[in-house]
Amino acid sequence: MSGRSSFLIVANRLPVDRTVGPDGTASWRRSPGGLVTAIAPVMQRRHGAWLGWHGAADEKLDPFEQDGMNLISVPLSTEEVELYYEGFSNATLWPLYHDVVAPPVFERDMWDAYRLVNQRFANAAAEVAEHGAVVWVQDYQLQLVPAMLRKLRPDLRIGFFLHIPFPPVELFWRLPWRKELVEGLLGADLVGFQLSGGASNFRRLCRRLLGLPYKGNEIFLDDRVVTTQAFPISVDFGELDTMVRDPAVITRAKEIRSELGDPDHLLLGVDRLDYTKGIGQRLEAFGELLKDGSLAPNEAVFVQIATPSRERVEEYRRLRDDIELQVGRINGEHAMLGLQPIQYFHQSYGRKELAALYLAADVMVVTPLRDGMNLVAKEYISCRHAMDGALVLSEFAGAADELRQSYLVNPYDIEDVKRQLLAAMRATPHELTRRMRTMRRRVTTYDVDRWANEFLNALESPVSQSATLHTASWRSG
Numbered sequence: 353m354s355g356r357s358s359f360l361i362v363a364n365r366l367p368v369d370r371t372v373g374p375d376g377t378a379s380w381r382r383s384p385g386g387l388v389t390a391i392a393p394v395m396q397r398r399h400g401a402w403l404g405w406h407g408a409a410d411e412k413l414d415p416f417e418q419d420g421m422n423l424i425s426v427p428l429s430t431e432e433v434e435l436y437y438e439g440f441s442n443a444t445l446w447p448l449y450h451d452v453v454a455p456p457v458f459e460r461d462m463w464d465a466y467r468l469v470n471q472r473f474a475n476a477a478a479e480v481a482e483h484g485a486v487v488w489v490q491d492y493q494l495q496l497v498p499a500m501l502r503k504l505r506p507d508l509r510i511g512f513f514l515h516i517p518f519p520p521v522e523l524f525w526r527l528p529w530r531k532e533l534v535e536g537l538l539g540a541d542l543v544g545f546q547l548s549g550g551a552s553n554f555r556r557l558c559r560r561l562l563g564l565p566y567k568g569n570e571i572f573l574d575d576r577v578v579t580t581q582a583f584p585i586s587v588d589f590g591e592l593d594t595m596v597r598d599p600a601v602i603t604r605a606k607e608i609r610s611e612l613g614d615p616d617h618l619l620l621g622v623d624r625l626d627y628t629k630g631i632g633q634r635l636e637a638f639g640e641l642l643k644d645g646s647l648a649p650n651e652a653v654f655v656q657i658a659t660p661s662r663e664r665v666e667e668y669r670r671l672r673d674d675i676e677l678q679v680g681r682i683n684g685e686h687a688m689l690g691l692q693p694i695q696y697f698h699q700s701y702g703r704k705e706l707a708a709l710y711l712a713a714d715v716m717v718v719t720p721l722r723d724g725m726n727l728v729a730k731e732y733i734s735c736r737h738a739m740d741g742a743l744v745l746s747e748f749a750g751a752a753d754e755l756r757q758s759y760l761v762n763p764y765d766i767e768d769v770k771r772q773l774l775a776a777m778r779a780t781p782h783e784l785t786r787r788m789r790t791m792r793r794r795v796t797t798y799d800v801d802r803w804a805n806e807f808l809n810a811l812e813s814p815v816s817q818s819a820t821l822h823t824a825s826w827r828s829g
Contacts, residue, residue: 356482357422359400361391362473362497363490364437366404366423380418387490387515389588390800394808396420403476409433426476428469435465438665441493448527449492449519450628450722454667456526463529467496470536474500483507486812489540491515496532499539511811512540515585516724517750518550521557534561538571538578542811546724546750548582555580583807584754585725589799592734595707604708613691617652617777620713622706622728623720625658625698627671630719630746630763632678635694637769639682642693646774649686654717655695655709672698710735715742715776718749719763725750729758733795739785742776744769754794757787 367388368380382388395402401422406413409432413425428436439462448456474497481487489497489512498510524530534557537543545551551569558564558571565571571578595601609618619638623629638654641647658675662668679696686693701709710716716732726749733743733755745751745758752760759772 356485357399357401357480358482358485359395359398360477360481360485360487361395361400361402361404361490362477362487362494363387363402363404364441364493366406366425367392367402367421368406368418368423370407380416382419389591390585390804391488392419392421393801394804401480403473403480424476424480426473432465432469434664435462436469437493438662440466442662442665443667444527445492445495446516446628448523449516451517451519452523453628453721458526458528467532470494470496471500473497474504477501478504481505481508484509486808487511488513488808488811496536497539499536502539509811510540511542511544511807512537513544513583513807514550514724515546517547517722518545518553520553521560524553524557530557531561534558538564538573540578541576542579542581542807544581544583544807544810546582546584547753550724551580551582579810581810583803583810584750584798585727586795586798586800586803587727587730587734588801589730589734589796592707592710592731593737595704596711596735596737598704601704601708601711604705605711608708608712612653612655612695613650615651615653617714618712619652619654619715619717619773619777620709620732621654621656621717621719622709623656623658624661625668625672625675626661627667628720628722630721631656631658631675633721633763633766634717634719634769635675635678635682637766637773638694639678639686640766641770641773642682642686646770649688649693650691652777653691653693653695655697655713657697657699657701657709659700660698706731707735713741715744715773717744717773718751719744719746719761719769720749721746721763723749723751727751729755730795733788733791736788736792739788739792740781741788742779742784743787743791744772744776754798755791757790 367383369383370378371381372378401424403424403426405428406425409428409430412427415422415424443457444462447454473494477487478501484507486509487501492514498512501510555566555571559566569579569581571580612618621634623631642649679694683692683694710732718726718729720726729743729745729751743758745755745760746763747760759776761769761772763769
């Protein structure tokens with residue numbers, strides 16, 4: 353790419369993964385996931401640039417183009433990956449923001465690396481952005497970037513979106529660097545959250561920590577106003593709905609059920625292997641249903657996909673061992689010859705195979721202990737065009753605010769999970785259709801394209817008349 357961009361995405365990762373062919377030739381392909389699906393079309397329409405790490409340590413890449421997107425790699429060293437990404441981002445912020453499901457680690461060298469890498473991202477964005485450009489910073493790894501970037505380039509329109517939950521004041525208060533992080537986020541013109549509760553938590557924190565007044569969604573600084581608002585992220589409904597009507601996907605869904613012995617009920621869990629996802633709790637509930645005779649061993653099969661995640665982090669290695677032991681114990685106690693009640697897969701699957709699994713499953717089980725949104729729930733709904741299937745959903749997933757017709761559960765209450773699993777399996781076709789139709793209406797009307805457009809419209813709207821804007825001149829070099 354050449355020149356500067358009027359629209360810039362700043363995220364921890366670029367929207368592509370490097371692949372190596374049989375002949376050793378390296379190439380790039382678009383990454384899976386909601387963020388890329390949401391923003392890539394906007395990038396292509398606006399001829400913007402995406403700034404992020406390309407996934408390999410100790411390597412620098414020149415800017416390149418892929419799928420009509422200008423991509424700019426921000427390099428990270430092996431030590432920075434360990435301290436900034438695996439350390440402060442995922443051993444400190446991730447557990448803290450997820451209600452301390454695991455204890456967060458507070459180490460100064462991790463914080464120093466986080467601050468250093470955030471400054472590198474801000475410097476790179478400042479160089480690439482045109483005068484008056486729109487810059488959209490993504491997620492918890494880069495919470496210092498908005499303020500750092502505003503200091504370098506006060507002419508920019510800066511938005512920030514947090515994809516994970518924002519914690520209550522009482523939890524955030526434990527963080528030694530709480531003031532720096534809040535001031536970092538306040539560098540944005542618009543700070544977006546998944547739920548209104550996260551936005552409220554942030555406004556209350558700003559008042560308690562910094563003494564900043566707020567009214568409605570607006571926080572008042574000395575020279576400008578910061579807007580805080582909820583924008584619940586969604587999925588590409590149209591893509592998924594079209595995919596599951598493909599004859600090849602329909603055939604594959606039938607094959608999956610046949611390979612599993614054509615059970616009366618096929619339950620499915622699809623998660624990144626993470627301690628926040630409640631995988632152990634749902635398997636415990638399913639195992640107890642088998643143990644107490646509520647389910648016959650040949651009546652139901654539970655397919656659990658746990659995508660590999662952060663495998664260099666000790667907490668995640670222990671979790672994998674625990675889940676595999678749990679699966680082995682339940683299968684050892686309840687398997688019949690040629691039939692295991694739990695089919696566990698620690699691997700990744702492509703979009704079409706996942707769509708076939710969604711189509712094959714009678715009950716989708718989404719039971720995180722805490723989750724910003726959880727797009728798996730919305731993906732499943734998008735795949736159920738026959739208006740059948742049941743969604744068992746944790747009350748602590750952001751999606752629960754929108755999908756009230758799911759079978760809502762408290763994942764900490766194993767008896768509650770058992771009751772709702774049975775209710776989902778025993779529901780009449782009429783009941784399933786009634787619930788699914790309402791949930792599909794929500795996901796259809798509020799899809800990922802609407803999410804991105806609503807955020808950007810709010811970011812680019814005229815500034816409130818109550819704000820006194822600070823306008824600093826900036827000259828291109």
